[in-house]
Amino acid sequence: MEIATVPTAPISGQKPGTSGLRKKTRVFMQAHFLENYVQAIFDGIGGVQGRTLVLGGDGRYFNDRAAQVILRMMAANGAAKAIVGQGAILSTPAASHLIRLRGTDGGLILSASHNPGGEDEDFGLKYNTPNGGPAPEGVTDKIFEATTTITEYRIAVAQDVDLSTPGTRRLGEMEVEVVDPVADYAALMERLFDFEAIRALFAGGFTMRFDAMHAVTGPYAKEILENRLGAAPGTVVNATPLPDFGGGHPDPNPTWAKELFDLLMSADGPDFGAASDGDGDRNMVLGRGAYVSPSDSLAVLTAQATAAPGYREGLKGVARSMPTSAAVDRVAEALGLPCYETPTGWKFFGNLLDAGRATLCGEESFGTGSDHVREKDGLWAVLLWLNVLAARRTSVKALLEEHWRTYGRNYYSRHDYEAVETERANALYDGLRAALPSLPGRQAAGLTVESADEFAYDDPVDGSRSEGQGLRIGFEGGSRVVFRLSGTGTSGATLRVYLEAYETDPARLGRDPAEALADIARAADEIAGIRQHTGREAPDVVT
Ligand code: VG1
Numbered sequence: 001m002e003i004a005t006v007p008t009a010p011i012s013g014q015k016p017g018t019s020g021l022r023k024k025t026r027v028f029m030q031a032h033f034l035e036n037y038v039q040a041i042f043d044g045i046g047g048v049q050g051r052t053l054v055l056g057g058d059g060r061y062f063n064d065r066a067a068q069v070i071l072r073m074m075a076a077n078g079a080a081k082a083i084v085g086q087g088a089i090l091s092t093p094a095a096s097h098l099i100r101l102r103g104t105d106g107g108l109i110l111s112a113s114h115n116p117g118g119e120d121e122d123f124g125l126k127y128n129t130p131n132g133g134p135a136p137e138g139v140t141d142k143i144f145e146a147t148t149t150i151t152e153y154r155i156a157v158a159q160d161v162d163l164s165t166p167g168t169r170r171l172g173e174m175e176v177e178v179v180d181p182v183a184d185y186a187a188l189m190e191r192l193f194d195f196e197a198i199r200a201l202f203a204g205g206f207t208m209r210f211d212a213m214h215a216v217t218g219p220y221a222k223e224i225l226e227n228r229l230g231a232a233p234g235t236v237v238n239a240t241p242l243p244d245f246g247g248g249h250p251d252p253n254p255t256w257a258k259e260l261f262d263l264l265m266s267a268d269g270p271d272f273g274a275a276s277d278g279d280g281d282r283n284m285v286l287g288r289g290a291y292v293s294p295s296d297s298l299a300v301l302t303a304q305a306t307a308a309p310g311y312r313e314g315l316k317g318v319a320r321s322m323p324t325s326a327a328v329d330r331v332a333e334a335l336g337l338p339c340y341e342t343p344t345g346w347k348f349f350g351n352l353l354d355a356g357r358a359t360l361c362g363e364e365s366f367g368t369g370s371d372h373v374r375e376k377d378g379l380w381a382v383l384l385w386l387n388v389l390a391a392r393r394t395s396v397k398a399l400l401e402e403h404w405r406t407y408g409r410n411y412y413s414r415h416d417y418e419a420v421e422t423e424r425a426n427a428l429y430d431g432l433r434a435a436l437p438s439l440p441g442r443q444a445a446g447l448t449v450e451s452a453d454e455f456a457y458d459d460p461v462d463g464s465r466s467e468g469q470g471l472r473i474g475f476e477g478g479s480r481v482v483f484r485l486s487g488t489g490t491s492g493a494t495l496r497v498y499l500e501a502y503e504t505d506p507a508r509l510g511r512d513p514a515e516a517l518a519d520i521a522r523a524a525d526e527i528a529g530i531r532q533h534t535g536r537e538a539p540d541v542v543t
């Protein structure tokens with residue numbers, strides 16, 4: 001096999017963000033862009049000579065082409081083997097599982113997750129380490145470093161590998177094993193959950209709609225929910241993955257999965273609704289007349305997890321990202337579990353999961369997962385909910401209300417201001433950061449600032465420190481607002497404002513979150529000058 005060594009030069013802007021490198025698809029398709037980054041990954045992890053990597057993605061535009069380039073580069077760099085999902089498809093949690101199941105040296109995931117796909121939209125690439133999780137900062141720093149010094153990359157001169165059917169192929173010396181993307185993952189789910197009980201639930205007339213949003217979970221959800229669990233045919237909608245996700249925004253929240261949301265809020269909707277994102281790691285869970293905020297979902301699942309066989313022995317601990325509400329903290333306290341607070345991004349849970357300190361993890365951004373893989377896992381969360389509902393024989397709404405009566409309610413909302421001019425977003429953020437020391441004691445919208453700081457995380461397992469992880473302002477009475485700039489966007493800056501207030505008065509547990517959080521939202525604007533800096537009157541997305 002002929003191997004070409006192609007001279008190249010560093011391309012700026014190849015710094016991985018919250019979860020891998022995400023750019024406009026056309027940027028990824030520019031000459032050398034993908035190749036440079038792939039070679040930098042290989043060089044950053046000390047080469048792939050003799051190694052085995054998993055490869056797959058969410059099927060978005062350019063997924064198939066990029067996979068072929070990566071295979072040729074793996075072969076040229078001396079990799080022993082690639083394990084590839086059929087059609088170069090793997091959901092992110094399925095890829096994480098496959099890396100662990102086969103004990104590989106990690107994997108490459110082609111995805112920009114919840115970002116839209118298509119030639120004019122977004123593409124992404126992420127390296128996951130041998131534990132199955134997104135590379136931690138120590139590794140991504142090395143990869144980034146390699147992008148700034150690259151002078152050449154190696155690529156095999158070869159035809160495309162046939163990825164259309166399972167089986168073993170060769171690319172020069174390298175073995176390419178094409179696997180069914182669903183089978184191993186579905187088997188893992190069968191081990192964790194009481195499929196018998198969930199089957200009985202569906203057989204008893206329980207109804208559900210799962211919106212795959214034209215993204216990667218379609219085939220997974222069809223196989224597991226309809227074929228194995230007996231949910232009615234048609235339960236899974238938008239089930240065929242499309243390169244542009246049907247032109248939609250594959251982000252499972254009330255804004256982008258509005259049709260599902262509205263259906264569940266109507267009186268004649270199904271008992272249960274759920275959706276997942278582009279690459280299958282996010283989830284939104286709904287009951288008839290009940291929206292489960294992701295922070296509440298983590299808390300409820302922590303309280304109820306022992307209903308599922310995989311968690312019957314109890315949990316070792318729980319972890320949540322800093323902007324996620326403290327709802328799960330109250331459950332952890334009641335159960336006597338350690339509870340960790342990490343920066344945003346699943347990579348920060350990896351060490352806690354590996355060390356056996358946490359079993360469940362979650363983020364307010366519709367991410368929930370456990371130690372079964374090292375990524376958040378959309379369908380897993382849906383199945384745990386189904387298992388809990390099958391065991392408790394109650395509705396989502398009743399379970400949620402019972403939870404709030406027991407633990408109190410953390411009213412929660414996130415306001416996103418998208419594609420803000422980078423300079424304006426930085427001015428807001430830097431100005432607020434500089435003002436932090438002067439904030440305690442200040443009044444805003446009738447609230448008094450009690451504390452203000454910038455979050456930094458000391459990893460209790462490896463001792464590494466991550467600074468600059470968000471600005472927190474606490475008010476007297478326990479409510480708070482957090483500010484962050486997104487690390488997954490591809491145009492301008494996205495400002496995220498996270499609002500939270502805790503309520504224990506039984507008469508005030510059923511309020512509209514927007515109303516319950518109105519004062520905090522006003523205080524946030526007064527303190528940070530959101531409208532003034534962004535020029536926006538209202539957020540683009542509210543979750
Ligand atoms: C966002 C979320 C974060 C999540 C990340 C990746 O990051 O806030 O919680 O882990 O996306 O999710 P940011 O930096 O834009 O706030 V996914 O499903 O896009 O891989």
Ligand code: CO
Binds near residue numbers: 113278
């Ligand atoms: Co995702």
